[in-house]
Amino acid sequence: MRELISFKSKSNLKLNYLIDGILIQSFLQILLIAFTHKGLFPDLNSPYYQGIVGIAIIVNLFVFILVLLNIKRLKTAAIQETMIAQQKKYLDNLGKLVETIQQQKHDFINHLQVIAGLTELNDVEELRKYVKEITAEVKPQFQFISLKRLELKSLLFVKAGIAKDKNIDFNIQVSDDFEDFPLCKIEGVNLLGNLINNAFTAALKDSKPKVFVHLDKEEKDGKNFYIIKVQNNGTTIPQNLGDKIFAKGYSTNNTDGLGLYIVKSIVDKYNGEISYTSSEENGTVFTIRIPT
Incomplete structure (x- = not known):
């Protein structure tokens, strides 16, 4: 299922970077633990190994900071995407409202013309039926x-x-x-x-x-x-x-x-x-x- 997920959006791209950062940090931590294990490296107190450990600690901290920053950016991006989606739906509803109002305007004009015609013809029974049908039609909208x-x-x-x-x-x-x-x-x-x-x-x-x-x-x-x-x-x-x-x-x-x-x-x-x-x-x- 995951293979079908597209990672083209900015938030998904940042998620990939975040995962990479976590993997790198985990790898560095494993190396750091290995280097500080006296059974594996008996000459741990030598300047050479001390230098490697120091560099590993600095790089590990740097990657950790990057991971934290990416988490914050990812959260911000997710919020922004949600807001954009909300605004898009809001604008879509506004567009539909305008279309509906325009349609209702034409419908009401047509209804008024029919009512005027039935009035001129003095067809009271047909006029009563037509008004009743219109009332039933527009009732849900009000x-x-x-x-x-x-x-x-x-x-x-x-x-x-x-x-x-x-x-x-x-x-x-x-x-x-x-x-x-x-x-x-x-x-x-x-x-x-x-x-x-x-x-x-x-x-x-x-x-x-x-x-x-x-x-x-x-x-x-x-x-x-x-x-x-x-x-x-x-x-x-x-x-x-x-x-x-x-x-x-x-x-x-x-x-x-x-x-x-x-x-x-x-x-x-x-x-x-x-x-x-x-x-x-x-x-x-x-x-x-x-x-x-």
């Missing part, structure tokens, strides 16, 4: 109107449009306005967006895809928590995977494997909790608790 976080409202608006295009039964229940939700805008979009994306992918494996999103706030043990639940039918998660699904690069859908890793990283940053259940009967449910 179930989250009470949200005070504009980025979350925009995200759900986009996802509702995508769900409509893909014939996904998408329902949203908002029980709190999320005004004091502690995550920044990009983090909030990435967390909820990745969960919904995964839910869409899994649900589409079912002949009647369904996705349900619930945003709430609850009190537990004297503390307040924001609750995000995303439920879907379709593909389930094998029980033996456990927390492996949150590992960076791990995927069961041939994707980049960053979605749940990013979600878990954000949850951990805010000392939150993430859990999931998955079964054929109830589908897959991801539950996130973020302390206020």
Whole structure:
């Protein structure tokens, strides 16, 4: 499996250097131990051997310092790559929002023209049916109107449009306005967006895809928590995977494997909790608790 991993990114290149440094340091330590073994080198006190030991110690310390520096750089590179991935997903969502708004604009104009035509024809019964159909169509897109976080409202608006295009039964229940939700805008979009994306992918494996999103706030043990639940039918998660699904690069859908890793990283940053259940009967449910 490891032979299939590409090492073209900067962080992976630094990882290779780091591994090389650790191997070199380990080799030098073995040499140093060997040189200080009197059984192997009886003339250990001679200036020649003392000089070799001194050089080995200096080189070993130098390599050790390089290893520490590379560990720090590798950590920084990994954080930067994660941030870039988060920003890319955020920009993708913004682009989809613009496209959805443009599409909705044209749809509303068409609906208004039809309503105007039916009014002119004085066809009250057909007008009533048409308005009822429009109401049923746009209702899912306005179930989250009470949200005070504009980025979350925009995200759900986009996802509702995508769900409509893909014939996904998408329902949203908002029980709190999320005004004091502690995550920044990009983090909030990435967390909820990745969960919904995964839910869409899994649900589409079912002949009647369904996705349900619930945003709430609850009190537990004297503390307040924001609750995000995303439920879907379709593909389930094998029980033996456990927390492996949150590992960076791990995927069961041939994707980049960053979605749940990013979600878990954000949850951990805010000392939150993430859990999931998955079964054929109830589908897959991801539950996130973020302390206020």
